[in-house]
Amino acid sequence: MTLRFLFGLMRPFWLGLLIVMCLMLLESVALLALPALGGRLGAIFLDQSAQPVRREILLTLVLGLLIALAALRMGSRFVYAAVSQSLLAKLRLRLMDHIQRLPIAFHQSGRRGDLIALLTEESARLGTFISETLVSVPPMILTALGATILMMRIDLSLLWLVPVLVPLFFIVLRIVGRFMRRLGEQLQREHAHAIAIAEETLEMLPVIKSFNREAQVRQRYADQTEVVRRLELRRERLFGVLEPVIALTVTVSATLLLYLAGSRLSEGQIETAELVSLLLYVAVLVRPVGSLALLYGQFRTAQGSLSRLQSVLGESPEQVEQSDKDIHHLRGDIRFEGVSFSYPANKTAVTGLSFHIRPGEVVAITGDNGAGKSTAVGLLLGFFRPDAGRIVVDDVDTANLSLSTLRRAVGYVPQTRHLMDGSIRDNIRFFDAELSQAQIERAARIAQAHDFISALPKGYDTLIGDKGVRLSGGQQQRLALARALVNDPPILVLDEATSMYDIEGEHAFVEEITQVLQGRTVILITHRPASLKLADRILRMAHGRVVSDEVGRA
Numbered sequence: 001m002t003l004r005f006l007f008g009l010m011r012p013f014w015l016g017l018l019i020v021m022c023l024m025l026l027e028s029v030a031l032l033a034l035p036a037l038g039g040r041l042g043a044i045f046l047d048q049s050a051q052p053v054r055r056e057i058l059l060t061l062v063l064g065l066l067i068a069l070a071a072l073r074m075g076s077r078f079v080y081a082a083v084s085q086s087l088l089a090k091l092r093l094r095l096m097d098h099i100q101r102l103p104i105a106f107h108q109s110g111r112r113g114d115l116i117a118l119l120t121e122e123s124a125r126l127g128t129f130i131s132e133t134l135v136s137v138p139p140m141i142l143t144a145l146g147a148t149i150l151m152m153r154i155d156l157s158l159l160w161l162v163p164v165l166v167p168l169f170f171i172v173l174r175i176v177g178r179f180m181r182r183l184g185e186q187l188q189r190e191h192a193h194a195i196a197i198a199e200e201t202l203e204m205l206p207v208i209k210s211f212n213r214e215a216q217v218r219q220r221y222a223d224q225t226e227v228v229r230r231l232e233l234r235r236e237r238l239f240g241v242l243e244p245v246i247a248l249t250v251t252v253s254a255t256l257l258l259y260l261a262g263s264r265l266s267e268g269q270i271e272t273a274e275l276v277s278l279l280l281y282v283a284v285l286v287r288p289v290g291s292l293a294l295l296y297g298q299f300r301t302a303q304g305s306l307s308r309l310q311s312v313l314g315e316s317p318e319q320v321e322q323s324d325k326d327i328h329h330l331r332g333d334i335r336f337e338g339v340s341f342s343y344p345a346n347k348t349a350v351t352g353l354s355f356h357i358r359p360g361e362v363v364a365i366t367g368d369n370g371a372g373k374s375t376a377v378g379l380l381l382g383f384f385r386p387d388a389g390r391i392v393v394d395d396v397d398t399a400n401l402s403l404s405t406l407r408r409a410v411g412y413v414p415q416t417r418h419l420m421d422g423s424i425r426d427n428i429r430f431f432d433a434e435l436s437q438a439q440i441e442r443a444a445r446i447a448q449a450h451d452f453i454s455a456l457p458k459g460y461d462t463l464i465g466d467k468g469v470r471l472s473g474g475q476q477q478r479l480a481l482a483r484a485l486v487n488d489p490p491i492l493v494l495d496e497a498t499s500m501y502d503i504e505g506e507h508a509f510v511e512e513i514t515q516v517l518q519g520r521t522v523i524l525i526t527h528r529p530a531s532l533k534l535a536d537r538i539l540r541m542a543h544g545r546v547v548s549d550e551v552g553r554a
């Protein structure tokens with residue numbers, strides 16, 4: 001585990017963590033003082049020798065100490081809860097920030113299950129580990145060491161326990177630690193896979209139902225759940241063995257110790273008060289000694305989560321520095337000059353791709369499946385960087401243009417519509433608080449969405465998605481179009497995005513859009529012959545390059 005990374009996570013919360021540790025240390029001190037006082041109080045009752053006044057004082061002191069212990073425990077719980085929840089929220093936010101900034105190529109590498117596990121269960125486990133487990137180690141060591149030393153002070157002959165118990169303790173730690181780490185990693189992997197299957201199942205439910213494949217899909221999930229169950233069971237069994245074994249070691253040692261101490265009492269070498277103190281020290285010792293071994297196991301598990309977190313945070317993000325550059329002066333002149341690009345699996349998707357789209361043109365890009373059309377759009381949007389060649393917008397190489405400017409210049413309607421739960425207005429505005437109702441309505445009118453929105457009882461405030469109205473496929477498509485248009489981009493890319501219009505609707509839309517965008521550029525990725533007729537030019541792609549460039553409706 002990189003300690004520096006761990007401390008980096010802890011740094012913003014150092015004050016809270018320090019307070020928790022101090023409260024726990026005070027708790028340890030109070031806990032260590034208790035047997036000394038308790039021993040004397042016990043002896044008073046057993047020997048019946050002390051003066052009544054002394055009894056009352058001692059009783060008050062013991063009760064005071066018990067109340068102080070409860071108060072300290074409460075205090076550390078309160079501060080701990082506040083720190084751990086803030087730490088967890090911050091950790092999740094930092095992770096989400098980073099995940100959003102990672103390039104599309106990373107997200108296409110199929111690590112969704114891992115990322116969800118990291119954002120949920122694993123970050124929660126790490127948060128607890130940092131704010132509770134780690135912080136509780138020094139107080140536990142203090143309690144264990146303090147109790148041992150104080151017991152030795154009562155009777156030095158107990159010293160023989162140290163060389164017997166300490167190595168035994170460390171052997172257990174090593175075995176458990178190694179096992180826990182391996183098991184933790186396996187569990188995480190399988191758990192992430194189970195999450196990925198669950199997610200996929202929910203997404204594909206209409207397809208699964210239409211094919212009557214519920215039983216098969218259930219079996220797939222059941223198999224994975226079984227793998228997770230077995231691993232969890234192994235972990236639980238390990239703890240199940242470990243806890244009683246540690247408790248047994250501690251209690252057997254305690255019994256031996258009491259036996260020895262008892263015989264020393266009868267020999268007159270120790271007093272009753274000391275015997276009672278010893279008894280109480282043993283009780284104080286049981287918890288920290290038992291917990292330390294388990295803490296070590298948790299430490300090894302957390303190590304796995306931490307290294308996975310580190311590996312995601314170590315991925316290089318895209319450089320999307322925010323830029324306020326005005327994009328409306330852009331004309332929308334696009335040139336691909338000998339662009340080649342391969343996906344990581346070494347699949348060449350576009351090769352030597354060259355074309356020129358002039359401002360104001362409506363250009364259709366067509367071609368067989370897998371010809372490279374969507375990849376070309378991804379390259380224009382800066383989702384991927386060309387391996388060779390360059391893409392020039394308005395005479396500027398896009399490699400020199402900030403991704404933020406480039407993406408604001410291109411209004412993009414993807415094949416899948418991706419609307420979010422929320423109002424229609426929120427979906428069109430898409431987190432841009434500065435957009436006015438007039439701008440939103442204008443975009444909706446161009447996308448031919450205004451009429452159906454106005455017909456809804458709550459108009460633009462209608463909630464859609466899981467908690468609201470279900471829109472038809474075509475209505476959703478129109479909203480996605482309005483969302484792309486609302487910022488008035490100089491370039492508009494529609495990836496099969498008008499397929500749900502009827503021919504007339506599509507025609508009217510393209511006519512209107514070319515007028516509204518006033519000579520700016522529209523790229524239609526389409527297979528539909530009717531849509532091809534709407535374009536000024538048709539670029540046909542095959543095997544990652546343009547194979548024909550024809551005049552369209554003109």
Ligand SMILES: Nc1ncnc2c1ncn2[C@@H]1O[C@H](COP(=O)(O)OP(=O)(O)OP(=O)(O)O)[C@@H](O)[C@H]1O
Nearest residue numbers: 108343345347349368369370371372373374375376
């Ligand atoms: N994420 C990816 N990883 C690896 N290969 C990919 C990836 N996406 C696409 N490809 C491959 O790149 C090639 C071009 O794909 P692309 O999606 O650009 O084609 P397309 O013309 O848009 O196809 P379609 O008409 O089916 O949408 C295909 O051979 C495809 O298998």
